[in-house]
Each structure stands twice: as C-alpha cells, then as structure tokens.
Amino acid sequence: MDFALLISILAATIRAGTSLLYATIGEIYTERAGVLNLGIEGMMLMGAVTGFATAYHSGNALLGVVVAFMAGAGMGLIHAFLSITLRADQVVSGLALTIFGVGLSSFLGQRLGPGGGALVGLQGPHFSRIPIPGLSELPLIGDPLFNQDLLTYAIYFFVPLATFYLYRTRPGLNLRAIGEAPRAADAMGVNVTRLRYLYTMLGGALAGLGGAHLSLAYTPGWTENITGGRGWIAVALVIFSLWNPARAVLGVLLFGGINAIQFRMQAVGTTIPPQFLNLLPYLLTIIVMIAVTGYEKLSRSVGAPAALGQPYHREERGL
Amino acid sequence: MRLILEKRLDIDPRRTLAIRALALVLALVAGAILLLSVGVNPFATYWAMLVGALGDKSALGQTLLKAIPLMLTGLAVSVAFRMRFWNIGAEGQFAMGVFATSLVALFGPPALPWLPQALWLPLMMMASIVAGALWGLIPAALKAYRDVNEIIITLMLNYIAIGWLEYLFYGPWKNPEGFGFPGSAPFPPYTWLPMVAPDQLPRVHWGLIFALLATLILWFVMSRTRWGYEIRLLGENPNAARYAGISIVRNTLLIMVVSGGLAGLAGMVEIAGIAHRLQQGIMLGYGFTGIIVAWLARLNPWGVIGVAFALAVLLVGGNQIQISMGLPAAVALVLQGLLFFFVLGGDVFTQYRLRVVEEGKELA
Numbered sequence: 001m002d003f004a005l006l007i008s009i010l011a012a013t014i015r016a017g018t019s020l021l022y023a024t025i026g027e028i029y030t031e032r033a034g035v036l037n038l039g040i041e042g043m044m045l046m047g048a049v050t051g052f053a054t055a056y057h058s059g060n061a062l063l064g065v066v067v068a069f070m071a072g073a074g075m076g077l078i079h080a081f082l083s084i085t086l087r088a089d090q091v092v093s094g095l096a097l098t099i100f101g102v103g104l105s106s107f108l109g110q111r112l113g114p115g116g117g118a119l120v121g122l123q124g125p126h127f128s129r130i131p132i133p134g135l136s137e138l139p140l141i142g143d144p145l146f147n148q149d150l151l152t153y154a155i156y157f158f159v160p161l162a163t164f165y166l167y168r169t170r171p172g173l174n175l176r177a178i179g180e181a182p183r184a185a186d187a188m189g190v191n192v193t194r195l196r197y198l199y200t201m202l203g204g205a206l207a208g209l210g211g212a213h214l215s216l217a218y219t220p221g222w223t224e225n226i227t228g229g230r231g232w233i234a235v236a237l238v239i240f241s242l243w244n245p246a247r248a249v250l251g252v253l254l255f256g257g258i259n260a261i262q263f264r265m266q267a268v269g270t271t272i273p274p275q276f277l278n279l280l281p282y283l284l285t286i287i288v289m290i291a292v293t294g295y296e297k298l299s300r301s302v303g304a305p306a307a308l309g310q311p312y313h314r315e316e317r318g319l
Numbered sequence: 320m321r322l323i324l325e326k327r328l329d330i331d332p333r334r335t336l337a338i339r340a341l342a343l344v345l346a347l348v349a350g351a352i353l354l355l356s357v358g359v360n361p362f363a364t365y366w367a368m369l370v371g372a373l374g375d376k377s378a379l380g381q382t383l384l385k386a387i388p389l390m391l392t393g394l395a396v397s398v399a400f401r402m403r404f405w406n407i408g409a410e411g412q413f414a415m416g417v418f419a420t421s422l423v424a425l426f427g428p429p430a431l432p433w434l435p436q437a438l439w440l441p442l443m444m445m446a447s448i449v450a451g452a453l454w455g456l457i458p459a460a461l462k463a464y465r466d467v468n469e470i471i472i473t474l475m476l477n478y479i480a481i482g483w484l485e486y487l488f489y490g491p492w493k494n495p496e497g498f499g500f501p502g503s504a505p506f507p508p509y510t511w512l513p514m515v516a517p518d519q520l521p522r523v524h525w526g527l528i529f530a531l532l533a534t535l536i537l538w539f540v541m542s543r544t545r546w547g548y549e550i551r552l553l554g555e556n557p558n559a560a561r562y563a564g565i566s567i568v569r570n571t572l573l574i575m576v577v578s579g580g581l582a583g584l585a586g587m588v589e590i591a592g593i594a595h596r597l598q599q600g601i602m603l604g605y606g607f608t609g610i611i612v613a614w615l616a617r618l619n620p621w622g623v624i625g626v627a628f629a630l631a632v633l634l635v636g637g638n639q640i641q642i643s644m645g646l647p648a649a650v651a652l653v654l655q656g657l658l659f660f661f662v663l664g665g666d667v668f669t670q671y672r673l674r675v676v677e678e679g680k681e682l683a
Contacts, residue, residue, distance in 0.1 A: 038470065078660065087324075087671075088663040091405055091470070092614055096659040099611065103652025110647040111357045229478060236471045273490055279482045282475040289475075293467045313324075 003140070009260045011144035015218055017256030018152045019044070019210040019227075023234035024241065024248045025155075025162050026206025030076070031238055032166065033199035034179035034307040035083065038094030040207050041231025042101020043075040047208025049105040049119070052215035052222045053112040056124035064125075065151070065212050072208020073201040075101060080200040084193060087311050098231070106224050119222040126220035127151055149217040151209065158206075162245035175199060179305030182312040192312050207231065229282075236285040240292055243305065251288075255281050324671040335669045342661035349661070350654045364640055364650065371639020372632040378639075380521040384593070386631035387523075388413075390530035391585035392609025393616060393623040394537055395451075399578040401541065401618050402554045404571060408458060408473025409582040410606025411480035412451040416586025418484060419443075419450035421597040424506040425492070436509040443510060444587055451583015452576040454480060459575035463568040481602055488597050502598030512592035526588030531624070533581060538620040550574060582606060608634075611659055630655065 023040050030037050037043075047068035055064030079097050082088040113119045127149035135146040166172040174195060177185035182192045214226050233255060241248035262277040351361035372382045392409045399406035423443045428434075457476060461467040487503070494504040512524040541547035552560040553570055561567065585605060594601055612630060616622030637651025 082660065082664050086664045086667040088666060093663055095407070095610055096656060096663060099607065099659060100653065100656025103649050103654075103656050106649035107647050107653050110649065116358060232471075232474050236475070239468065239471065273486055276482070276486065279479050282478040282482075285475045286472055289471050290461060290465060290467050293465055 005264070007140060007143055009257065009264060010141075011147070012260035012263065013253055013256040014144055014148060014152060015256075016259045017252040018148075018155055019213040019218060020230055020234055020237065020255060021155050021159070021248065021252045022151075022210030022213060023207045023231060024237045024252060025158055025245055026072075026203035026210070027234055027238045028162065028203075028241070028243055028245055028248060029175070029199045029206070030203030031308055032175055032179045032243055032305055033196050034182060034305055034310065034312070035080070035196050035200050035203075036090045036094065036309045037076070037079050037097070037200060037203060038091060038235060039075065039079055039097025039101065039204075039231075040234050041227055041229070042098035042105075043072045043204045043207035044211035044214070044227045044231045044234075045101045045105035045225070046075050047072045047211030048215040048226050049108050049112070049211075049222055051208070051212035052124060053108065053119055055126070055216055056113075056119065056122060059125055061125040061127055061216050064216055065209065068208040068212035068216075069205045070208070072211070073205040075208070076201040076204020077197070079204070080197045083311065084196050084200070087313070090309050090311075102225065109222050109224060120224070121221070123221060125216075127217040149213075151213045151217055159245050159249055166245065176305070178312075179307055182307050182310075186312075186314065192314075196312070207234070210234075233281060233285060236289060239304075240285075240288045242292065255284070258284060322673055323676055324667065325674045327670055327672055330669060338665045338668050339662060342665040343658065345665075346654065346658040346661040349657050350650075353653065353657075354650070359644075359646060364644060364646065367640045367643050368633070368636025368651075371643065372636040376519070377521050378635070380523050382628070382631045382635045383520060383523045383527060385634050386628045387526040387530055387592070388585045388589045388605040389608055389612050389627035389630055390624055391526070391533065391581050391588065392605045393612030393627050394530075394533055394620060395578045395581035395585065396609045397613035397616065397618040397620065397623055398537065398541070398550070398581070399574055400554075400613055402550050402570065402574050403557075404459070404462065404574060404578075405470045406455065406458070406473050406575065406578050407470055407610065408455065408476050408606070409578070409585075409609045410602070410604065411473065411477035412454045412579040412582035413586040413589075413606045414477070414480035414484050414602060415450040415454040415579075416447035416583030417590050417597065417601055418480070418487070418586075419446035419583065420587040420590050421487075421492070421503060421506075422446065424510040424591065425503060425597075428507055428510075436507075439507075439510045440512065440591070443591055444584065447583040447587030448580040449583070451586065452580040455575040455579020455582070456572060459572050463571040477606065484597065484602065485599075488599070492597060494596075500598075503596050505596045506591070510591060511595050512588060522593075524588065524592030526585075526592050529584065529588060533584070534620045534624055541620065546573075582609070585609075608655070611655060615658070615662055 023044055027037060027040055050071040051064040051068030054067040055061045058064070075097060079093055082093040083090045109120060110118045113122060129147050129149050131147040136142045138146070166176065174185065174190045177188070178190060178192045178195050186192050210230070211227060215222050219226065237248060237251045237255065240251040258280045262280060265277060347365065354361040354364055371378060373379055392413060395409045395412065396406055420443045423446045424439065427439060427442065454476060458467075458469045458472040461472055462469045489501045492503045494502055496504070512526060515523050515525060515527055541550065549560065549565045549570060552563070553565060553567060557567070589605070590597065590601055608630060612623055612626045616626040633651045633654055637648040640646045640650065641648045
C-alpha cells in the first residue's frame, strides 16, 4: 500500500474524529452519571454557532471555544433541569433539546452576523495546524498525530484524563456510583442530584467544544446543520465504546477512518455512488449496535450503567 | 425552608389542561424574550405568523396542507410510543413510503398498461404502507429478538432511507428531460391525489380524509379493543403485561407495522398530493416533527389532530414571516422547541405539587 496515502488517510481520520471524540467523551461522563442525553446534536450545533460568532466578532478563536463550552453547558443545564428536577422523560427531553438546538442555531446563524445579518459564508479566525517541532517529523505517525490544531491536541489530554478520573479517583468512583446505584451512593453521603447536574452540564460543554472544532478548525465557518448527524453518531459511539473513554478512541478512529477513506475514494473517482459511501457510517453504527448488544449479554461487567435513564428521587424510597 | 415536590393524590384533567395552556403561554413569552434580545418585535412577529397561517382561504389551505403529513406521522409515532417503543424513525419510514409510491407511479403504468388507471392510486397507497411497515420492522425485529436499542437503529435507518432517495433522483431515476435538475420525471396525472374541495380549500388533497380516518380507526383500536389494551399495558406496566401472558415480541412487531405503515402513508400523500415527482425537498422533517406532535398530544389520536394543526400554523406562519418580515423561518423551530420544553417541564405538576417545607421537617 502507498504510504503517503495511508498517512493522509490517518491524518484526515484524526481531524474528522476530533469533534466526535469530544462529544463522545462528554456523553460518557453524562451517561456514567445515569443521565441519558439524546440532545448531543443540538448541543454541538449551539457550540458551533456561538463559537464561530464569538470568534468572528472578537477576532479571537480561543474566546469562541470558551463561549462554545459555556453554550454547551447551558444546553446541558436545560436537560438536567427538565429530566432531573422536573422528572421529564430523558428520551423525550433529549429529543426536545436537539430540535431546539437545530432551530436556535439556525436562527442565530441568520442573526448573529455583522449588522444582525447571516453568519453563513463568512470567514473568521480559526485554528490552523501547528506542527510540533521534532515530533511532527517522525516517520508515519509524525504528520497525522503531531501536525494538528490546538483543539485536537487538547483531546489527546482529555481522553487519558477521563480514563484516569473515572477509574482512579474518588470523584470518579462517586460518578460511577451515582450511575450504577444512586440509592447506595446517596446513603454514602454523595449528593446524587448535584453530581448529575454537574456531569450533564460537563457532557454538554464537551459537545459544545466538539461543535466548536467543526466551525473553528475542521471546516472553518458556519453552515446550517454543520454537524450533519455527528451528534447522533456520538450517541452510538458511547454504546460502541461500552462507556469506556479509551475504547471511544477506537470507535472514533473507525468512524473517522470511513469518512476519510470515503473522501479519498470520491477524489480518486470510483464507480460507487457517493450517496452510498456517505451511508457507510450509519450502516456501521447499526452493525456495531447489533454486535455490541450480543457482547454485552455475554459479559455483564461491561454493560450500561445500571441506573442509566432512571430518575432518582430521594423522597420516594422503595416500598 | 425549601421546596419539595409532593405526589398528588388525584390527577384532575382540568388542572392538566390548565397546566398545558400555561405552558403554551410561557413558551410564547420565552420566545418573545428571545426575539426581543435580537431586536425583533415579538408581537408583530406572532401576529404576522397568525395572519400568514390563517388569514384567508389560501393561507388556511396551506396550513391544512402542512398539517396532513404531521397528523399521519404524529399518529405513527404515538402508537409506537404508547408501547414505549421509541420510534425516532418515522422520517425514514416516510422516505420509504415516498420511494414505494414513486416506484409504482413511475414504473407501474408503463409495465402494465392494460390495468385500469383508477387502480394505480390504491396500489401506490398499499405499496407505501408496506414499504414503511417493512422499514419499521427492521428495528422492531432487532429489538424484539436481540434487544438492540431501537433509538439508534431507527435513527440510523433514517439517514439510510434519505440517502437512498437522493441516490435515486440524482442517479438512475433522474429525469433525462429535466434540464440537469435532480429529480424524477413527473408522475402521470391519474396517480395524483385528488383535491377535497378545490374551490373552498385550494390544494388540500385527499390525504386529509385519510388522516382523519386513520385517527378514528386508531382511537377505536387503542381504546376499545383488546389489542389496544395490551399495547397500553405493555407501555405502562411491562411486568404486569408479561405476567398476564401478553407477548412482547409479537406486539413489538405489530406495533411497528402499524407505526411504519402510517409513516409510509404520510410519505405517499405528500408526494402524490403535492410534488407529483421525486425531487429534492420532499424530506422536510415531518417524521421528526411527528415526535413533537405525538408527545404534545399525550399520544392521544384526537390530540394529534389538534396539535398537528397548531404546529402547522406555527410552520406556515414561520414561512410567512420570512417573506413579510424578513425573519428566518427557524423562528418556528425555536418556538416548537420551547413549547416542547415547557409542556415537558409542566407535566410534572400534573402529578406533583410544590410544597414549602421547614428544614428538618420533611420526613414528617
């Protein structure tokens, strides 16, 4: 196989996968806490549009990232308030969040431009690729891994951090506890409600960062529905990864890889219609879902958090 | 002192209605604040939306035209949700209905020219229902036999169905006489759905009758038959249903045949009633909006009719303010989302009430 092609596919995979990985890691935190949030698509879109608008008007892409983080957290807060405090169904609340996010991001995209105009088609500051001296000259992996943008480098730290936090720290233990056995965690003095709020907002914030990576680095600029269903793929990836951040990397590489290969194939001019190649990630998600469900049955220890999707009310103790 | 939620002993339908009405008002207030914050007059906007959607005969016709697919997808989603089968895939089932309808309308008459022309419309209807049902059976079978999460599967199948349609009208089905525009050749005129009352309600097609009939049948089946009872029991108390010997596998498959079939029919009336050809813009997200319709209607078939009409007012009104006030149509989507939030958040107060308790006394 041609090495140059392999390297370019790997590099494109990592670029395409960054936003997915942010959203997936975020949702892992949220679901580990026992809250299912199907609003990732809406949260990512809000991160993308607010991030780009902020960067455009302030001339500072980093400030855009901060605002995208906060916008995502704010969206997460809506979901937390509805599903934790007001006990709304988590599935429906998440869907509402996506519909709201799609609508609001589209609306803001047409109002937040210069003079109340549209953001579509504008060019603003963005994160360009910064080769890391020395490392980027390594053979094979140097260019794909160490010639990326700042947000991609940041995710290199977030993944091991998430693994360490979940499995090696006291707060991480509490996080897993409120998702597996909230009543027991409550009895141990853990504030279930507060932590569920916190991790739902953290999940939203990270999804917002994922959206910002799209509008500030991957495809700089704002277009309506810039996420193109990535939020939903992230939902599938969380399940694919069995709620484990390290495995999420594997899943994202697989998905990003298909995306990258697809672009290369289109460029080469294959006879396969592009519409079919575009469908590959969705087909793969279905196959993965079927495979993982069988695997989960075999091994209970890697399954979903036991209390996922179930509200927790202190005053309604079991009879 | 703090606030707690206390379970109500009774659920009063009048209170529920009042809470719903309050949720609607609050959603409009929240929307107004949002509009004000970007320098738009909310009262003028809402008024323009109302006039644009209900102001005259043609506006009302337009609104009814939008309500038809929403009624059918709303019904489709609501039957599945009754059983707590989260069919997020009405959009894909709608697309497959569009596909089957186009297949029959484009290739049926040339292949079987001796068939009476009046037969083609019923054939298109049946094809769309079967196609939607089959597409809905995929997640149903995976859920029933392998316990695979239906949310993800139905969602992914949406993208696949939409991609399939795009492939067809960009590729093999593209009209050679279409001047390069993506889209199929037009359907023969006898495969067009007739209008209900062309003089009174311009453009409103027979889909309206189908939607109302479907509502009546569904209401009867769900509230007056044994099968409807089984479905409701499975949704409300699956354990009790299991003990009563009700088959989850069989009912999961059946409910998705009904749900997918209705969504497929929605696709049929949309393409045979309006566009009369397969082209870009046929997928307007009615399947997704059907989820909101179903939920706001509390999964009640008659409620679906009312909510579908109300959302159609919102959508048509949203399109109108684009023209009359230069505002993005997404305003309607934002309002939809807000409405959804407030109704969802308000639901808790139909079953709980807020109570102020003194610290340390809440266990008393």
